[in-house]
Amino acid sequence: MDELDMVNPMDEFYKNPTKRFYSLSSTESDSSDDPPDEELEKIGKEPIEFSYENTDEFPENWYYSQFWYDEPTIKLITNKIREISKSYKKKEVQIGCVCCPTIHRNLTGTLKKGKVFLFDVDEAKCQQFDNYVPYDFNRPKEMGDDYKGKFDILVADTPHFTYMCIRKIIITIQYLKKSDCKIMFCTTTEQEPLVKHVEELLELKKTDWVIGHAGGLQNPYACFTNLKDEFLEVKKVETPKT
Secondary structure (H helix, E strand, O other), X not given: OOHHHOOOOOHHHHHOHHHHHHHHHOOOOOHHHOOOHHHHHHHHHOXXXXXXXXXXXXXXXXXXXXXXXXXHHHHHHHHHHHHHHHHOOOOOEEEEEEOOHHHHHHHOOOOOOEEEEEEXXXXXXXXXXXXXXXXXXXXXOOOOHHHOOOEEEEEEEOOXXXXXXXXXXXXXXXXXXXXXXXXXXXXXXXXXXXXXXXXXXXXXXXXXXXXXXXXXXXXXXXXXXXXOHHHOXXXXXXXXXX
């Protein structure tokens, strides 16, 4: 058994998804940074309403380490997925989005032959999506056997820049993907050992695509993929006027 598959059986930790995810995002900081229980309870229960048309109504939640892609990045990745989907002869292409709800949100209802699933921790926000699957990266294989080896295309992002988190996302991808799955994995390039880990375990190569974030996240980012050269070309994407 992979030692990273083992979890700490802390009942309260796993019963409270908001507290769980905040704790995971703070694993390298002092526990005194945790928000008070009443604030956690408020965050977990507060309804979030949004529409597909208004990005402002789909806000980032930093307690879940959410940093949305900027518009050019969303267009780049979703257009790549559409290109790849068209290359399949099958009627329905299975597409999985791991920890990247903005990609799922922008793909939904726009594919002629594709079914898009979202795996994410933020149930309050994401349960309104079709084909949403609650997902905790700390338990990377517990989304159900129905999803094992299911996906033709996977796009994933890592919520945190730690070895443990990136390793768990890699395990998730390995669990969900078909043998010939097309993978796009976006993560930081700050730490060379982590980059090497992604490249070796998933057999991906770093692209020169520009991956940006709307909220101003400054960490250097890249997309790693196993796409063939025909899909690597970046078509010009106009930056929306402000």
